[in-house]
Amino acid sequence: MQGTEYGDEALKQAMKTELKQRLLEAEKEHRPLRIYCGFDPRKADLHLGHTVPMNKLRQFQDCGHEVTFLIGNFTSLIGDPSDKDILRPQLTPEEVAENGRTYAEQAFRILDPKKTIIRYNAEWLSKLSFADLIKLASNFTVQQFLTRENFKLRWEKGDAIYLHETFYSIMQGYDAYAMRSDVQVGGTDQLFNIVTAARKVMTYMGEKPNIAIILGILPGTDGVVKMSKSLGNHIPINTNAEDMFGKVMSIPDSAMPTYSRLITRWTPADIKVIEDGLKDGSLHPRDAKMKLAREVTASFYGESEADQAQDAFIRLFQKHDVPDEVPETIISRDQSLLDILVACQLVGSRSDGRRMVEQKGVKLDGVVLTDGKEPLQHEGVLQVGKRHFVRVKFA
Structure with missing residues (x-):
């Protein structure tokens, strides 16, 4: 249960108790627990925040249980609205397929490839009929969705909430049923999808409800906001x-x-x-x-x-490989990295700066900077190549 975060101590204890009971039942049946986590391939590259549930899956693997890495190639066509207060753009099947191809490779940096089952939820979701969806949807009320924080905010602002967005939780619940999962791992933004939707769907379909392992959200390098590539506070997996x-x-x-x-x-x-x-x-x-x-x-x-x-x-x-005397310059917080490199005469042109960034030759306090269009996140020693340094401070 390390790293779990339910926002409710009673719920945490209930999940802990159910997990112990399910372990005992599985032991009597001489089988491992069936554990899974779903990943929607909406982007090609993963960062450390994405690896939080993967680490929990690896713990279950090391304890001898069966782990499924589920790629949501069907749910991605909608997009999970759990942590968004705006409508997610819908991806094409081609975009989903292209992103999905990279996910397993990146996941195997944590998971044991010999012990990991890779599945795609289009395998069963694409076969559901309209009648099936009606039966599944009959387990939920509109009020349940409107009390969710992200939908509530949009409702209060008068922003549109599209009907297909409510399907996501039902589809994820059906994933758990289709795989007869014992345990589903996810972040706190998945609390409704796992604890409410998946357990309700599994019970309705005559299966024991899955046990929710809900994990905290990893903050970015700022230590405050959720790690995100768009915010520039992420630590990528595909780096060095x-x-x-x-x-x-x-x-x-x-x-x-x-x-x-x-x-x-x-x-x-x-x-x-x-x-x-x-x-x-x-x-x-x-x-x-x-x-x-x-x-x-x-x-x-x-x-x-x-x-x-x-x-x-x-x-x-x-050991002070940075020179003792480093020139200092004042910059504005909204200047892009490329603008700073040119203004400080660390490069001859923006194209030179862009090339140095692509070659991982630009660092701030020893950390490689990868986006020339973004402003700096903090003050420090800016280094280009091995010999050029400048200490930058915000105006």
Whole structure:
């Protein structure tokens, strides 16, 4: 139950009790539990926030249970409205297929490919008839959907709520039934879909309701807002060890406990040792974050590359590879990275700057910057190549 977050202690205890009971039942039946999590391939690249449920799936794998990585190639045609206060754009089947091809490959950086079942929910959802949908929908009221925060906000603002958006929860509930799942893993934004919709659908269809493992949402590198590529506070999976290590080191100290519980392989006992060390002063926050960055990096790139990334970070920041005298310049918060590089004469032109960014040759405090159109998230030492440095401060 590490990392779980239900917003209701009674619900958490109920799920915990059901999980224990289901484990005992499965043991008597000499079978593993059937665990799954669904992923809608609406974007091609995943970031650390997407890996939170994958880490929980891996825990179940390591305990000997059956794990299904469900690609929502049918639900993606609607788009999950759970964490959105606007209508999601509908993807074409071609876009979904293209994005879905990359998901399993990225997921196998965490999951054991030999122990992971890959399925696509079009396998059963595409076969449902209109009569089937009527029967399933009869289990829900309009009021249930309108009390959800995202729909409620749109209703109060007078924004449109489209009927097909309510189908998403029903479709996800049918996923759980179709696979006869024992446990479904998801984030807090999936609470309604899993606890209300899936359990109701499974019960209606004559199956034992699945058990919800609801996980907290990983904040971005700002430590506050949900990790998102569009907000520029994400840590991508498809990067390199040095970049991942540096980005984890950039998170605020306050975010370390959340990161430790949601995206590491550490046990509760491991985390307690670190937290106790921070409380009694025997462990410096910088050293604790170094342990965290190494653990996260190692889980994706292996021990050797994680060690190399740590050594590179230490050389750059703890052994003062940055020159003692670095010119300082004042920038505005809304200037793009490319504009800053040109204004500081770190590159000869925007095209040169764009090329350096693409080659991962531009860093802020040792963290590789990947989007030349975005403004800087914080002040620090901006580095281009190996020899050009400037300390940037906001006006």
